Amino acid sequence: MTEIRVYDLHAHTFYSDGALAPAELVARAAANGVQVLALTDHDVTDGVPEAQAAAQQAGITLVPGVEISVTWGGQTVHIVGLQIDITHPGLQAGLARLREFRAWRAEEIGRRLAKAGIPGAIEGARARAQRGLVSRTHFAQFLVAAGHAADVRSVFKKFLVHGKPGYVPGEWASLDEAIGWIRAAGGQAVLAHPARYKITATRLKKLLGEFRAAGGAAIEVVSGSHSRDDMFRFAQFAHSFGLLASSGSDFHGPQNYYMDLGPLPPLPDGCIPVWQTWGGNAPVVGGLSEPAPTAMDGGSAENAGASFPPVVG
Ligand code: AMP
Ligand code: MN
Ligand code: MN
Ligand code: MN
Numbered sequence: 001m002t003e004i005r006v007y008d009l010h011a012h013t014f015y016s017d018g019a020l021a022p023a024e025l026v027a028r029a030a031a032n033g034v035q036v037l038a039l040t041d042h043d044v045t046d047g048v049p050e051a052q053a054a055a056q057q058a059g060i061t062l063v064p065g066v067e068i069s070v071t072w073g074g075q076t077v078h079i080v081g082l083q084i085d086i087t088h089p090g091l092q093a094g095l096a097r098l099r100e101f102r103a104w105r106a107e108e109i110g111r112r113l114a115k116a117g118i119p120g121a122i123e124g125a126r127a128r129a130q131r132g133l134v135s136r137t138h139f140a141q142f143l144v145a146a147g148h149a150a151d152v153r154s155v156f157k158k159f160l161v162h163g164k165p166g167y168v169p170g171e172w173a174s175l176d177e178a179i180g181w182i183r184a185a186g187g188q189a190v191l192a193h194p195a196r197y198k199i200t201a202t203r204l205k206k207l208l209g210e211f212r213a214a215g216g217a218a219i220e221v222v223s224g225s226h227s228r229d230d231m232f233r234f235a236q237f238a239h240s241f242g243l244l245a246s247s248g249s250d251f252h253g254p255q256n257y258y259m260d261l262g263p264l265p266p267l268p269d270g271c272i273p274v275w276q277t278w279g280g281n282a283p284v285v286g287g288l289s290e291p292a293p294t295a296m297d298g299g300s301a302e303n304a305g306a307s308f309p310p311v312v313g
Contacts, residue, residue, distance in 0.1 A: 007275060008261050009038040009063060010080060010192065010220065010248025013051070014130040016041035016067075017137035019253025022051035025261075028254075030058040032262030036275065038063035038082055038248065043098040044133055045086040066091075067192060068181070069098055069172035072207060076170045077197055079178040079211075080220070080246070082274065084187035091185040094177060099133060101171055106134035108168045109160075113139075116165035118148060136160045137252070179214045188217035188274060190246045194237070195223070195230035208241045218244035218274040221267055224259030225250055235268040245271035 012018030013025050020028065022039065029037040037060060039051045048064045055062035064086050068079045084091060110122025124142030125134050140155045143166075149155035159166040173181070179189040191211050199207065208219070220226070221234045222245075238245045251261045267273055 005035045005275075006033050006262065007036045007247055007273075008034045008249050008251070008264060009036070009065070009082060009190070009246050009274070010040050010067070010223065011037060011251040011261060012041050012067075012253075013039065013047040015044050015047035016131075016133050017129075017135035017252060019255065022047040023054040025251075026051055026054035026058055026060065026062065029261045030055075030060050032260065034060060034262050036061045036063060037261070038065040038080075040065040040067040040080050040082075040248070042067050042078075042133065042135060043069055043095050043102060044131075045084070045092075045095065046131065048086050065187075066095065066182075068095070068178040069102075069170065070175050070178045071170045071172045072175050072210075073203065074169075075197065075199070076172060077175075077207065078192035079175070079182070079216070080190040080192045080248070081178075081182035081185065081187040082190060082246070083278065084182060084185040086185070088181075088185035091181040094173060094181040098172055102134065105168045105170075106139075109136070109139055109166045112168065113143075113159070113166045116159075118143070118146070118165075120146075121166070136166075139166060175210060176214050179211070179216055183215050188244075188277070189215065190274065191216060191219040191243075192248075193223040193225045193250060194219050194234055195226050208237060208243075212241050212243060216243065217277075218246045220248055221245040221271055222247035222264050223250055224248070224264070228265075231265065232268055235271050238271055244274040244277065246274045 011025060013020055013022045039048055041047055045066050052062045063082055064084050066081045066084060070077050070079050107122055113121040121139060121142055125138040128138040128141050139160060140152045143149055143155045143159055144152055149158050161167055182189045219234055219238050221238055222231055245267050247264050247267055249259045249261050249264060
């Protein structure tokens, strides 16, 4: 008998730029029918123990995870680590380095915004960073509260992206480093929300190839920030690059514009779920040694998958 389980393998708490405490996140996930939840805060794993305790209480499974900031070819991409040992010294040393850069960057964003006529931004962002990790999300929240833009989405466009006053270029981990730390900690590396990167088709293929060559295991095929078309496109990419498929909301909080925890569409037919390698007798692999034959060989991706709720774009 095949047991159908509900997975959400990408979510944030207030240990990074989410709104909820780990116990609140877990309670919401459980209430929404999630049975396997991964906590994947940006560059930090401090919320995992609390989430694990809450998950045990709630009777759901918590997958220890992280979302690592990476600079690849001058742009930022995010690599999720799943099933990581959060006590691994190499992983923690790497994350600590990224948080150091993050702290410096926050001050630099504050200085640049001050020069652009917006004082108090670093204080405003820090006041919103509940556990000390300052994200652009916290600057966005400050800027909206201070009346500089109508909402978080427009504030990014106006202030926080490349070419705008509050933008500071990233010096995050390299792709090899991030995947190396995750694998050293016994985890699997997942390319997060691939449709969200502003990237040409050629460069995207280069990214997928380098990700796979560096030991990346999976890509997020289903994501709260993917459209239905994105989902089918990346199901095809997972297949052709011999990568497993993951599924996660990227939930940040009840007010967030992304999808809520829980109601994600199923992975399209032909995808090999990343969780298929977990538990039981299946070994946890870094990637597939050879692209496995799948249902997609027999049919077009457009016809794959059943009916599902709409995905936000
Ligand atoms: P940081 O890691 O500090 O550079 O912040 C990145 C975070 O900002 C992402 O994880 C999102 O949560 C948020 N973010 C990035 N771009 C946007 C955007 N255009 N609109 C709203 N939130 C965004
Ligand atoms: Mn975020
Ligand atoms: Mn991300
Ligand atoms: Mn995320």
